[in-house]
Amino acid sequence: MKAITVEPHKPGTGRLQDVPEPDARDGSVLVEAIAVGVCGTDVEIVQGKYGWAPRGKTRLVLGHESLGRVLDPGQSSSLKKGDLVAGIVRRPDPVPCPNCAVGEWDMCRNGQYTERGIKEIDGFMSERWRIEPEYVMKIDPSLGLLGVLLEPTTVVTKAWEQVFAVGQRAFWEPRTVLVTGAGPIGLLAALVGKQHGLEVHVLDRTESGPKPELVRALGATYHAGAVADVGFEPDVIVECTGVGQVISDSIQAVSAGGVVCLTGVGSGGRTAGLPVADVAAEVVLRNNIIVGSVNANKRHWYKAGEVLARADRSWLARLVTRRERPEDFAKALERRPDDIKVVIQFAGA
Numbered sequence: 001m002k003a004i005t006v007e008p009h010k011p012g013t014g015r016l017q018d019v020p021e022p023d024a025r026d027g028s029v030l031v032e033a034i035a036v037g038v039c040g041t042d043v044e045i046v047q048g049k050y051g052w053a054p055r056g057k058t059r060l061v062l063g064h065e066s067l068g069r070v071l072d073p074g075q076s077s078s079l080k081k082g083d084l085v086a087g088i089v090r091r092p093d094p095v096p097c098p099n100c101a102v103g104e105w106d107m108c109r110n111g112q113y114t115e116r117g118i119k120e121i122d123g124f125m126s127e128r129w130r131i132e133p134e135y136v137m138k139i140d141p142s143l144g145l146l147g148v149l150l151e152p153t154t155v156v157t158k159a160w161e162q163v164f165a166v167g168q169r170a171f172w173e174p175r176t177v178l179v180t181g182a183g184p185i186g187l188l189a190a191l192v193g194k195q196h197g198l199e200v201h202v203l204d205r206t207e208s209g210p211k212p213e214l215v216r217a218l219g220a221t222y223h224a225g226a227v228a229d230v231g232f233e234p235d236v237i238v239e240c241t242g243v244g245q246v247i248s249d250s251i252q253a254v255s256a257g258g259v260v261c262l263t264g265v266g267s268g269g270r271t272a273g274l275p276v277a278d279v280a281a282e283v284v285l286r287n288n289i290i291v292g293s294v295n296a297n298k299r300h301w302y303k304a305g306e307v308l309a310r311a312d313r314s315w316l317a318r319l320v321t322r323r324e325r326p327e328d329f330a331k332a333l334e335r336r337p338d339d340i341k342v343v344i345q346f347a348g349a
Contacts, residue, residue: 004344014330026131027130028133029072031070038332038333052120069347075133078138090296090297093112106295140305155263158295177201214315226249251283258286260290262292263293318340320341323344323345
């Protein structure tokens, strides 16, 4: 069968190649790949910045945003042939740490977790893949190809759970939220904010095109420019860019008692002249919270499925702006101005 693989930490080694059929030891559930979403992590792995091959191998099968169709349910009593499914990405560490021991592998304390398509386990960019029954998530069949959005939705589902958990340390009735960044994560974070009944604002650099249109179609307000120019102090800021200046501006712009949730992962990004001690003092005196959120556990996958099931299908469909064939995977890794979510499509949904 065909799979898209890379030799981690070696730029330019990504290729579509023949690989053996998935080993039954990797899971009793056999799945036909339909589509795999592409994100910045995949791009960085292909660029040689990130990633680990499975132990004893030199190459890693890419892909962690999966959508597939069950070919053989194996030992699963809850699955049947033809079900649409996605695969949970992270696995608990083998020790396990206290969090992994109770199923909260997204909060792993010792870093020995593994991740499909990223860290020491082959991913989902292959014509067929196997998975353990306990890591399979059924997808509402009415979603079809849009089920490929499940994994990124888990990320923002967890982020919102974190926001409400820390915000409720005291009496708190948030009304306004600012989402910084109108990529897939930002737009899905805005969707969840609307489902919670909040007044949602989204900020990005783009002044025209699909991103502003999608925000407005959601019933939210779009802003282009700087955080300081939105004209109000948000009760919640969900930061999805990972850009240093945007993070700094967000921390200084949130309302008293507000929460800044950081979901974007960047690098470098110096902020000129940032008075760290003064900013910290303001955070303390205004009872603000800054919380980081990454990955998701099984609870968040269930909740993300509910988010997508409630969402307007025509709006979700506009998030998938480009589909590429496996043999054209290099095109899928290219960033184009109007791209939101690009997927590599292996089969029809």
